[in-house]
Amino acid sequence: MLTNSREILLVAPFTILPGEKGFNRFTYIADKLSSKGHRVTLLTSNFKHSDKKFRxxxxxxxxxxxxxxxxxxLEELGYQKNIGIDRIQSHRQFSKQLAFYLKNIKHNPDVIYCAYPMMDAAFIVGKYAKKFEIPFVMDIQDVWPEAVKNxxxxxxxxxxxxLYPLTIYANxxxxxxxxxxxxxxxxxxRVKKVNLDARSYLPIFIGTDLGVFDRYKDNPVNKEPNEFWITYIGTISxxxxxxxxxxxxxxxKDKGFTNIVFKVFGSGPLQAKFENLANQLGAPVDFMGHxxxxxxxxxxxKSDIAANxxxxxxxxxxxxxxxxxxxAGLPILNSSLNKEFMDMVTSENIGLNYNPGDAVKLAALIEQLYTNKGLRAAYGENARRLAEEKFDRRHSYKEIYSLIERATV
Known part of the structure; x- marks a missing residue:
């Protein structure tokens, strides 16, 4: 087993860098690996994809x-819409810059850890790794092209x-x-279906650093004593x-539950649409922004329910x-039809599933939790326990560091 200091290249076009809003696991991994004495380079884009601005x-x-x-x-052209020719051209520019960077690199890294997507970038890095017999670790953040179907x-x-040609390319x-x-x-x-030759297959949840989370959890926020918050965080798309x-x-609200408020943290291309809908319905929704x-x-x-x-x-x-x-120890109301997470919701007893689009059913579930504080507390306790057992990056990511350190071709 290799235990000496290694030259590690992390390729993550969509990462969030220190000082920027949000979290991406690649800066976290880069920091921990460099703290262990490895020489780490994090290669990313000069364009921040989450808010469509240049760094x-x-x-x-x-x-x-x-x-x-x-x-x-690396330089990218930038774009304003998630789906469109501008995005394709922007990613192609990044991929060209990436190929140029790898061609002119002075010393080959000992191991490459690469995000997927973006597709072309992962392909270029993978081919480069194969050519020079460098261990190639691929971290699947999303499944493309399936992710754009909606x-x-x-x-x-x-x-x-x-999308079939892109599916073949993904394989x-x-x-x-x-x-x-x-x-x-x-x-x-999804990867294992088409790649049975990898040396290991390691699912590690993105998770949370509970040390960081708990450091800020008791900071004061303004919440009216009688308000009941259902909270969503993420992209509005x-x-x-x-x-x-x-x-x-x-x-x-029409039934008389006037203190139930939907809090939305984030932004995205459909924000105006949902704001208009909330206004038309007179729905109690707070779009909090970033x-x-x-x-x-x-x-x-301080929320009462999480909306997945x-x-x-x-x-x-x-x-x-x-x-x-x-x-946060919140019961989760989940409309994801992903079997893995639906099973987690029921087997870990952390909330309730419902079908997307079924507002009547969801309203009934919210009312059920609203009127049953004990049930909310039970789901919340189970949620926090699960976070400590399987979602704390301080512990779960150790498997990633170990894999990188022992990676060989």
């Missing part, structure tokens, strides 16, 4: 001085036909991995069924928000 090079350079690892940003307004059979990329890591068992199994939650709280992770934590802890509002057909499995919901 301030001078600011990142200043922040980098305090880090133990190196940040390299954003294409066509019948499913046509969408599948349209080709997955086959390059020597080691497979993924944010859920579902994603790891096609894969997230906020409409059903908005309609459900509207139904409950908060830093530390600012968001006490709001989540996932649209029908969406491919999300166990997202980063799940770790935060569990850490």
């Amino acid at each position: 301030d090079n001078a600011k990142i350079e200043m922040i980098s001085k305090s880090l133990k690892y190196k940040i390299v940003m 954003a294409i307004p066509l019948p499913e059979i046509l969408v599948d036909a349209l 080709k990329i997955y086959s390059l991995a020597d080691y497979v890591v993924g944010v859920s068992k579902s994603y790891v199994q 096609y894969s997230y069924d906020l409409e059903t939650v908005i309609r459900a709280v509207s139904i409950l 908060f830093t992770y530390e600012e968001m934590i006490p709001y989540l802890v 509002a996932i649209s029908k057909g969406a491919q999300q499995s166990i997202t980063n928000k799940i770790g935060d919901f569990l850490s």
Whole structure:
């Protein structure tokens, strides 16, 4: 087993860098590996995808001085819509820059840890790793092209036909991995279907650093004593069924539950649509916008229910928000049809499942939890226990570090 210091290249086009709002596991991994004495380079984009803005090079350079690892940003063209020609061209530009970077690298790394997606980037890195016999670890953050199906307004059979060439391409990329890591068992199994030759398959939830979470959980926030909060955190886009939650709280308001409020933390392309819907229905919805992770934590802890509002057909499995919901000790109302997470909700007794689009059923479930404080408490206790057992990055990520350190071809 290799135990000496290693040269490690992390490739993560969509990562969130220190000083930016949100969390991505690659900076966390880079920090921990460099603290263990490894020489780590984190390669990412100069374009921050979450808010569609270019990064301030001078600011990142200043922040980098305090880090133990190196940040390299490659140029991208940028885009404003998640689906469109501009995004394709932007990613192609990043991939060209990535290929150029690898071609001119002075010393090959000892191991490469690469995010998937973006697809072209993972393919380029995988081919490079194979050429120079470098151990290639692929971390599946999302399953493309399946993840974009919901954003294409066509019948499913046509969408599948349209995306078929990309599915073949994805299979080709997955086959390059020597080691497979993924944010859920579902994603790891997707790779294993077409790559039976990898040395290991390791599902590790994105999770939460409970040390950081608990440091901020008791910070004061303004909540009216009689308000009952149902809270969603994340992107406001096609894969997230906020409409059903908005309609459900509207139904409950009409029944006299005027203190139940839906709190939405985040932003995205469908925000205006959902704001208009809430206004039309007179629904009690607060669109809170973007908060830093530390600012968001006490709001989540003060909430009463977490809304894992996932649209029908969406491919999300166990997202980063799940770790935060569990850490806050919240019962979860879940509309994801991902079997892995539906089974977790029932087997771990952390909340209730419902079908996306069924606002009447969701309203009934909210009312059930609203009127039963003991049930909320039981679900919440189970949620926090699960966070401590399986979602605390301080412990769960040790398996990732070990895999990287012992990776060989």
